Amino acid sequence: MTRLRSIKYGFTWCSLLLIAVLAFPRIGGAGDLWKNGIYEAVCVILLFPMIVYMGAGGSLAGNFSRRLCKFLGDLSYPLYISHYPLAYIYIGWVSAHPHIPIAQAWPRMVLTFVSAIVLAYGYLKLYDEPVRRWLTGKAARLKAGKKAAPAEVVQ
Structure with missing residues (x-):
């Protein structure tokens, strides 16, 4: 090897x-x-x-580099999944306004970029991390030989 x-x-x-x-x-x-x-x-x-x-x-040398790489790694999948709709909205806008100067287009481009990051971060914190914690706990219980408790029904 x-x-x-x-x-x-x-x-x-x-x-x-x-x-x-x-x-x-x-x-x-x-x-x-x-x-x-x-x-x-x-x-x-x-x-x-x-x-x-x-x-x-x-x-990686330094705490900042480690934290940055961890953040980017954690954000990569939610960003990969969620950026397409925003990119297509921006591309549709650009196609509808083909002669717009770059000075008027760049604020929308930056807004699209920032929106994609914020949306991905929201998905990371509100969906990805909780689901991973739940699956990790479930896998640990199964590995320990315990039967996973059925989910409680909230009424």
Whole structure:
């Protein structure tokens, strides 16, 4: 089994690589789709595994870095699940106003971004964490050999 090598400033390098990869969502035009296919294949086959490897081998220095990474990790799934409706609303607005200047569009873009973070945080605290606690408790009771008590009916 291959041992992970520690990458100095792994979080920073992984973040910069992700920003660089995701900053180019499409390469080539309508007539040369093969360029975009090659770019996406290189990303999926080479770059993303390299980023995961670097991240897995990295270490965090300092309490702030640990707390930031924990927060971002906890927020990632609720954000992944909930950002699509907001993104589609924003994209629909942009499509309906194709000639609007960026000076008028950026406040709505920032509002969409902040709304997605706030909504995901709400989902994390009000749904994700309570359900995980409940499942952890239920799994612990089952592992201990106790029969899980049926849920009480509230009338």
